[in-house]
Amino acid sequence: MAAAPRLEIAAQGAKDPRTLEFLRSSPKKLLINGKWVPARSGKTFESLNPANEEVLAEVAEAGPEDIDEAVKAARKAFEDGPWSRMTPHQRTKLLLKVADLIEQNREQLAELSSLDNGAPIMGAQGLVTSAVELFTYFAGWPTKIFGETNPSAPDMFNYTLREPLGVCGQIIPWNGPLMSASNKLAHALSTGNTVVLKPAEQACLVVLRLGELLLEAGVPEGVVNIVPGFGPVAGAALSNHPDVDKIAFTGSTTTGKEILKASVATLKHVSLELGGKSPHIIFADADMEPALNFAAIGIFGNTGQACIAGSRIFVQEKIHDQFVDGLVQRAKAHKLGAQFEPGVTMGPVVSKVQHQRVLGYIEAGKSEGATALTGGGPGPQPKGYFVQPTVFTQVRNDMKIAREEIFGPVAAVIPFKDENDAVLQGNDTTYGLAAGIWTRDISRAHKVARRLKAGTVWINCYMVLDFTMPFGGYKQSGQGREFSNHAIEMYTQMKSVFVKL
Numbered sequence: 476m477a478a479a480p481r482l483e484i485a486a487q488g489a490k491d492p493r494t495l496e497f498l499r500s501s502p503k504k505l506l507i508n509g510k511w512v513p514a515r516s517g518k519t520f521e522s523l524n525p526a527n528e529e530v531l532a533e534v535a536e537a538g539p540e541d542i543d544e545a546v547k548a549a550r551k552a553f554e555d556g557p558w559s560r561m562t563p564h565q566r567t568k569l570l571l572k573v574a575d576l577i578e579q580n581r582e583q584l585a586e587l588s589s590l591d592n593g594a595p596i597m598g599a600q601g602l603v604t605s606a607v608e609l610f611t612y613f614a615g616w617p618t619k620i621f622g623e624t625n626p627s628a629p630d631m632f633n634y635t636l637r638e639p640l641g642v643c644g645q646i647i648p649w650n651g652p653l654m655s656a657s658n659k660l661a662h663a664l665s666t667g668n669t670v671v672l673k674p675a676e677q678a679c680l681v682v683l684r685l686g687e688l689l690l691e692a693g694v695p696e697g698v699v700n701i702v703p704g705f706g707p708v709a710g711a712a713l714s715n716h717p718d719v720d721k722i723a724f725t726g727s728t729t730t731g732k733e734i735l736k737a738s739v740a741t742l743k744h745v746s747l748e749l750g751g752k753s754p755h756i757i758f759a760d761a762d763m764e765p766a767l768n769f770a771a772i773g774i775f776g777n778t779g780q781a782c783i784a785g786s787r788i789f790v791q792e793k794i795h796d797q798f799v800d801g802l803v804q805r806a807k808a809h810k811l812g813a814q815f816e817p818g819v820t821m822g823p824v825v826s827k828v829q830h831q832r833v834l835g836y837i838e839a840g841k842s843e844g845a846t847a848l849t850g851g852g853p854g855p856q857p858k859g860y861f862v863q864p865t866v867f868t869q870v871r872n873d874m875k876i877a878r879e880e881i882f883g884p885v886a887a888v889i890p891f892k893d894e895n896d897a898v899l900q901g902n903d904t905t906y907g908l909a910a911g912i913w914t915r916d917i918s919r920a921h922k923v924a925r926r927l928k929a930g931t932v933w934i935n936c937y938m939v940l941d942f943t944m945p946f947g948g949y950k951q952s953g954q955g956r957e958f959s960n961h962a963i964e965m966y967t968q969m970k971s972v973f974v975k976l
């Protein structure tokens with residue numbers, strides 16, 4: 476436990492005393508059946524601050540036997556615990572209580588989330604607000620999930636019931652851990668399911684703190700189990716477990732395909748929120764300032780670690796050079812640094828692996844003939860996984876940096892001639908998560924929105940999320956829709972009941 480004496484250095488600048496207090500009680504444990512327990516194997520892993528590579532805490536590492544315990548607890552809670560007997564109204568109140576507790580612990584959660592993955596504190600605070608909104612929005616649903624009475628013969632009475640699926644395995648990535656966890660949990664709990672949640676090992680501390688708040692709110696034992704661990708071990712054990720009814724996964728397309736394969740043996744329900752290579756299309760008649768600001772936020776926000784990053788920026792030839800100048804200026808204006816340093820607008824990427832991966836893509840871009848007008852290498856910091864915000868021009872849509880998801884602050888700017896060219900190039904990708912369009916021509920905006928093969932299209936804005944709107948991917952960006960009434964369908968199943976009168 477080398478973590479304790481160096482903790483002040485690791486968590487440098489955290490203001491809320493409860494942040495250090497939480498980290499000091501290391502090793503962090505697994506939440507199984509309402510209790511905090513060590514891993515059966517006794518194994519732990521180190522959770523690092525990516526801004527300085529120091530250890531924040533040791534965390535119990537879930538293995539297959541812990542996953543099995545967690546699934547058993549979730550099954551028991553689903554079949555015969557107090558959870559299964561709660562009224563819809565009681566569930567609503569419980570979820571609202573969780574939202575309140577998140578609000579009351581706002582600063583600590585923002586700090587933990589920011590330490591977990593390196594995001595500047597301001598960004599992390601925004602995601603705490605999203606977590607509150609998610610629990611509040613989904614708290615409204617338990618009392619509004621309806622079945623139907625169906626047209627039947629005079630001697631029959633036929634109706635449907637919409638029921639929960641059962642035990643849901645949920646696997647999330649590290650780029651917005653509090654929001655991802657809140658999103659997945661709020662979906663499952665509002666629909667009456669129970670959960671085994673595996674956060675990404677790189678950013679699980681804030682998710683463990685959320686687990687404490689769920690218990691404090693009164694979520695009954697076994698309803699939510701949280702089991703940090705490694706994907707190929709803990710994640711695979713969960714996605715292969717025969718007693719799991721649904722897997723909800725957010726992460727890379729490659730892992731998503733593994734999850735889908737694993738679901739076949741017991742025909743689990745599966746929903747997948749996967750990667751993207753989203754086209755952000757700027758027509759020559761666009762309102763230039765906001766288009767530039769959002770293009771920059773679209774690729775540099777969260778250090779480019781966003782599934783919906785607008786990573787291919789298509790700019791109409793006429794304004795190409797002028798637009799690129801503006802984008803380069805905005806890239807250069809970023810201040811890289813650690814979470815709590817004043818004025819910092821961009822944090823590191825999450826891990827050494829990601830650092831090498833993103834830098835590898837930058838090298839690939841250069842060797843394929845693209846030009847890095849700014850950035851193009853690691854940050855100047857002696858420690859931490861920093862990458863300079865990078866703008867590539869002379870990019871063709873068939874280059875590696877335009878085809879593969881980089882998940883870093885690397886923009887590929889690609890010129891286009893006209894509307895048709897923009898649509899054809901924009902759609903020429905295996906992904907289909909999101910797209911952006913900037914134009915003052917309203918009918919062109921709607922025409923292009925219809926033609927783009929993406930689950931979300933933003934017109935004259937970008938990265939706007941609203942939990943009343945469905946979210947998910949076309950093509951290899953996913954299956955199913957989160958948020959909104961459509962998510963409720965995804966976490967429930969229909970039973971048809973026939974009554975002979």
Ligand code: NAP
Nearest residue numbers: 647648674675676705706710711726727730748749750782
């Ligand atoms: P990843 O490698 O697929 O990991 C995501 C999660 O899956 C982690 O918890 C990981 O565990 C786990 N995992 C890894 N291998 C597994 C396996 N064989 N079986 C079961 N679980 C396994 O993705 P990432 O690189 O961390 O995250 C970035 C990706 O997520 C990007 O592609 C991004 O676009 C996508 N993403 C999508 C959305 C969306 O809503 N569409 C949102 C955010 C991110 P460990 O990391 O602990 O090993």
Ligand code: MG
Nearest residue numbers: 523591677678
């Ligand atoms: Mg970390």
